[in-house]
Amino acid sequence: MTKKQKMHSLASFRSEKYPEEIDTKRAAEIYKKDENKPFNILLQKDEETRTKRDAVKPRKAVAHWLVRDFRLKDNFGLSRAYGKSSEHNLPLVCFWVNCPEQREAHGDSPFKHYYRMLSLQKLQEKLEKLNISIVTIDAPKRKDIVPLVLKFLKKYDIAHLYSNLEYEVDELRIAIKLLEESVEQDIAFYPCHDLCIVQPGELKTKSLGTQYAVFTPWYRAWVAYVNDMRSQKKTLVYPTPQKVENLIDLDEKAYFPEGDVDKKRFHKYHKLIGEEGADEALKQYIMSTKIKYYDETRDSLDDDTVSHLSVHISSGTISTRTILEELFAANKLSKANKAEAPGIAEWVRQVSWRDFYKHIMCNWPYICMHKPFHLELSHIEWEYDRHIFLSWCEGKTGFPIVDACMRSLNEIGYMNNRGRLIVASFFAKDLLIDWRNGERYFMLRLIDGDFASNNGGWGFAASTGVDPQPYFRIFNPYTQSERFDPEGNFIRKWVPELKDVKGKQIHDPYLHPDSSAVAEQNNYPKPIVDHKKCRERALERYKAAMAEGKELLKEI
Structure with a gap:
């Protein structure tokens, strides 16, 4: 079996807050069974505890935990919490959990976090007009979240908690733990399915x-x-909460830490x-x-x-x-x-x-554990070169369309889907760098970073994800550039070194003498790899990994 390369020359795609990558055979064996999947475990716990939870009598208030639902309208969990509080004429309190370790583990970008804090501030104004309190619960570590949430509920004698689910493995396990521990303390926790249609x-x-x-x-x-x-x-939508008559007096307050963010740049684009x-x-x-x-x-x-x-x-x-x-x-x-x-x-x-x-x-669920959807492609022989990796991150690869896309990402925190596919394919196929490094870099930059969608997009581009297309689909960055930026306007905007290049020569400036002179004079880098040779290299590596992976998994 091919040995996995050490990543001493390249920043790891893993956060230190996560465990080591799960073994390929173990991932296949465990998560082939429905009873081992965290989502199914949650559904089972939900069913097993429902009778006991439904028997819990309301006490001093009802609570809703805000997780990724910073709105009043069509918020399933909040709507159910409001319904419960109205039925029993009780105060309604909302809280969100400030857990720096969790944000770091998930690689939340400064722009995404800042957007969420601004959104929470706006939501607070709307909630207060409805007599609905909102507070912050500080949990420095992920292991603190459930105990601190339960401590808060017990402090104010709150017997009913609602929260919309997040479907990443870590979040599902937190919900499972909260279900198990809350019901033992005579608290009814109701996880709600809100994220999907x-x-x-x-x-x-x-x-x-x-x-x-x-x-x-x-x-x-x-x-x-x-x-x-x-x-x-x-x-399709759920009722919006109305004004609550009763208030609850809380010691805790709401605050929304903005983090280290370039506010001027953020507000310029968003x-x-x-x-x-x-x-x-x-x-x-x-x-x-x-x-x-x-x-x-x-x-x-x-x-x-x-x-x-x-x-x-x-x-x-x-x-x-x-x-x-x-x-x-x-x-x-x-x-x-x-x-x-x-x-x-x-x-x-x-x-x-x-x-x-x-x-x-x-x-x-193993896609949340650093594994590709297609487990047979777990052990591709990747290249590891810190200089090349940083060239991609900084938009200095010598491939104008790739560089324009990466520079726009770094500046705005956003890139349209075609751009994401182009740079991800280039990363995984041309540079042959482990796609999970690119996946994490995106999350560290994107204002709209969403694990499932980001993972799915990278899986598509790297041919390791949910897609019937085989591994030999390799985007040609030059033809992609000509097709989706035909006049080169996008390139000229983000790669000013090439703004004086005329016509279609901008897509591959070093191919032509006159555009080459402009590029060289403005210190635009020459291509760091040869696309044609890299394509052949990628085909060989993927083919070998596929054969090896199928052999490894054939008995499972």
Whole structure:
């Protein structure tokens, strides 16, 4: 078996807050069984404890734990908490947990954290007008979260807690622990499925009754599910909390640490913040012509035609259910697969990918443990070169489209999907650096960083993820540049060293004498690798790893 290279010359994709990468055979053996999957364990615990939890009598107040749901509208957990407090005429209190270790472990970018803190500030103003208190619970370590939450609830004699679920393995295990320990202390904790339009586990293949592993048939089932909801005249969104009559006196206060962030740069590029900002972004996009032609323009790098709702979705300042409802209300969508224009249908399809990747994460949890979806590609012989890695990070590879994309990411904290695919394919296939390093770098920079979607995108680009396309799909950065930035405007914006290069020579400046002179004069780097040779190298390495991996796993 090929030995894995030591990463002494390259920063690890792992956070020190995580355990070592799980063994490949062990991942296959353990998580092949449904009873070992954290999501299934949670569902089982939820079922086992329901009778006991339902028997818990309300006491002094009801609580809602804000996790990735910084909004009032269409917030399932908050809506249920409000319903409980109204039924028993009790105060309602919200809290969020400030856990620096958890943020560090997940690689939350400064921009993403700052956006969430600003959103919480805005939410606090709305909650206080409804007489709903919000406080901060400090938990320095992840192991402190459950004990401190229970301590808070017991201090104020709160018997009912609601929280929307996050589906990453760590978060599921926290929810499981809270379910187990709270019920023993006569506290009813209700984890709610809010992140997805369709709850994980709801869509099964007709042949085997198992989770879909391919997007297209999954999407057909997703569309049918939504259409069925509409045909039954069921709204997708949950009731918004109204004013609460009773207040609770709390010692704790709310505060929202902003962290080390370049505020001037943040506000230069990100104007719409919080729930109101998300609503405005959606309204603007639905009423624009951009959405009608989304199918034709979504991959364009030199023309901004996308919605930029990803930042709001990933931090929960808007729900994807609300997005669909607003499309229906505006008569842009009659059914999820029948739209006013092809672009709208394609946009809905792209929104649904978020559900798909979370469904995948729940059923194949080892992707949260540094493993690829295709376990047989766990041991590709990667290259490790710190200089080349940093060249990619800084946008100094000598491939103009790659460099433009990376520089825009570093400046704005955002990159459109086509750009992400281009730079990720280049990273994993041309540079042949372990894709998990790129995956983590994205999370450290993206304002819209979402583990499931980011992992899914990197899996697609690196051919290790949920995708029927084989490993020999390798993007050519030059042809991608010509196709998606045909005039070179995007490159000229982000790579000023090449702004004076004429015409299409900008896509490969060192191929032509005159553009080469401009590039050299402005100290633009020459290509750090030869794409053609790297393509052949990648094919050889992937082919060998695939054969080795299949041999390793064939008895499991």
